[in-house]
Amino acid sequence: MEKDTGKKVKIALMLSLIISLLFFTGCWGKREVEDLAPLLGVGFDLGEKPGTFLITNQYAQPKKEKGGVQINDRTLSVEASSARQAFEKMSKILNQTPFMGSLKVIVIGEDAAKAGGFNDILDFDQRFAEFRRSMYLVLAKGKAQDLLNLKLGSEVLPALYIKDLIEGGDELSAFPTVRLGHYLTILGTKSTAPILPVVESVKPGEGAEYEAKEKGKAEEIRIQGAGVLKEDRLVDFLTDEETKGYMWLENDVVNRSIDTMSLAEDSVKFGGQVLKSKTKYKVEMNSGKAELHYQIKTSIAIDEVLGLTKQLSGPEWIELVKEAEKSFAKVIKKECETSIKKERELGLDYLGIGRHIEQKNPRYWKTIKDQWNAEIADFPVSIEVETIVHHSGMSSSSAINS
Incomplete structure (x- = not known):
């Protein structure tokens, strides 16, 4: 009796498998x-x-x-x-x-x-x-x-x-x-x-x-x-500069080549590579009105020094690197400011400043959102840039004086 039952189970399983195969489409429609x-x-x-x-x-x-x-x-x-x-x-x-x-x-x-x-x-x-x-x-x-x-x-x-x-x-x-x-x-x-x-x-x-x-x-x-x-x-x-400013303010800078050639007042020019960058923002209330503060912190490796005509001592090189940090910060801030200026001229918030206000202070945003395009021209925005040189190259002298 047990043998007959086991035989019937095997037959039922076989029939189930055969019926299941009929429903597989395979690669017929490839x-x-x-x-x-x-x-x-x-x-x-x-x-x-x-x-x-x-x-x-x-x-x-x-x-x-x-x-x-x-x-x-x-x-x-x-x-x-x-x-x-x-x-x-x-x-x-x-x-x-x-x-x-x-x-x-x-x-x-x-x-x-x-x-x-x-x-x-x-x-x-x-x-x-x-x-x-x-x-x-x-x-x-x-x-x-x-x-x-x-x-x-x-x-x-x-x-x-x-x-x-x-x-x-x-x-x-x-x-x-x-x-x-x-x-x-x-x-x-x-x-x-x-x-x-x-x-x-x-x-x-x-x-x-x-x-x-x-x-x-x-x-x-x-x-x-x-x-x-x-x-x-x-x-x-x-422009290219205005777009680069947008990238800083949007916290979209991953790697960047950067140089200080646009700074006419600097006698020594620097070129470098951005290693890491982080942009944060704060919305603060001042006399019942909102203000936006950007904080950009960037680490840079110097890979080019132009206009250096003499051998520097250790302390002199350290001072030069500090000047490089200031110069890089000026370039970044200048790019950001040109982008903000363009936004004010257009009266269009492509930088997403209104979005930042809405996220940080939704109640205040409701009071200004209907006239936001008119507010853009005079909305107070400040930028703070900190640059740190984490690598200044293999030499502290110029190529002609090494």
């Missing part, structure tokens, strides 16, 4: 990589017809070759009134299935940014299931279409090149990194103006000398400066 057209970059420019955008999509075309997969470029532009309409038009042209989940960067052209209205296009990017909110947003100097169609000397696709520049940005900490999710969060705050890094093409001699393969062609891309938006309309560009 798509080979060479059958897909991964989307890497999207550009928005104004279309010729009213109410339309010129939408540029940069796809990668993977092709199997000996030793691996070759990535080719296929960049298409169509005029459409919506992102969905543009993708439909492109899908009719592509001989591969578009895959949206690989999108790395969205480039907003200067004309489209100044005209405004591109948030309606971005709405598709946050709703469509294949897209991710981690994609990067940048502003283009000029047309996004031209930027995505560049043939770079490195032969890297422009969308991937921009992505690599952004992800290596911590080494410079000279421009903000803005993902779609962060941009949408800032829009939701109402009081803070969005800010996006600016991407532009660089010809030989514009910041770097190199040999162009084709004369008259732009061969490189750089990120420098930023654009300030009012909702989704570009109001003005920030």
